[in-house]
Amino acid sequence: MRKTIMKYLPALAGIIFTAGWFLWIDGHVYENTNNKNADFDGPHIQWIYYLPGIFATLGMVMANIVDLSALNSNSLLFDGGATKVRVWLFISFAISFGCIGAALWIMVAVFLPPHNTNDAAQWPGIAITLQTSLIFLSSLLLVFKKVRQDDEYDQF
Template structure:
């Protein structure tokens, strides 16, 4: 599954060679999504500074999503497949376990953001923008993680 974007074909354009720029494009798109997610929650925190409007504990979802971003992208695809020269601390099993825990934290943060949106804002009838900002922050960090992990290739030297 690590290379599911390997067969993705960019639209043919003779002016740009996308094959050589795949890592750069994936990194830039991922960075823009990550930045936008944090920008949205910072905007909501500035617009709703009161604890009753935007509970400060709701920022925890974004912090854990960011932590999961680093956990997921700390493991290379070669470690997961067992193609590395050194075994490391726990080898391939440890790398897979670390990746699994990272995805569990990411999905847990996303589910918590959905719960915050509906449980604290939609159902009680409060202003919805703070809940949407928490949700969109976590969704954008989630897609940023997926693009950065699976959108790049690890072949550094041809």
């Protein structure tokens, strides 16, 4: 059972990643469609609102590009390779958390009341927050898969 779950974990991470970007694109299309109506009074999506998703994707790539075999129980705290991997992972997760914070900031400052009084115009703010959260979740799933894969080899 565990091997089956671990086998399909990257596919699940890809589905979650795709769902995150799909939700943001849906929020943007929703905003563009509704802003064409004359009676719709909502915020417009600017190019800067794409940055949390782009940088969250960068953080995901950064977290999954390193070789996690340097992180083992035999490495000391100040071992050269292990320290570099730990710093790299810290920076990648800091970027991801910063993107979630930026998405929350955009949602609260632009798309929620009192700045936006139109209830129908809140979906893009919710979508950008869901997007960055889902990208971070997919990153965690991929890192978990890599860690578990390395642990299976250590058992023999």
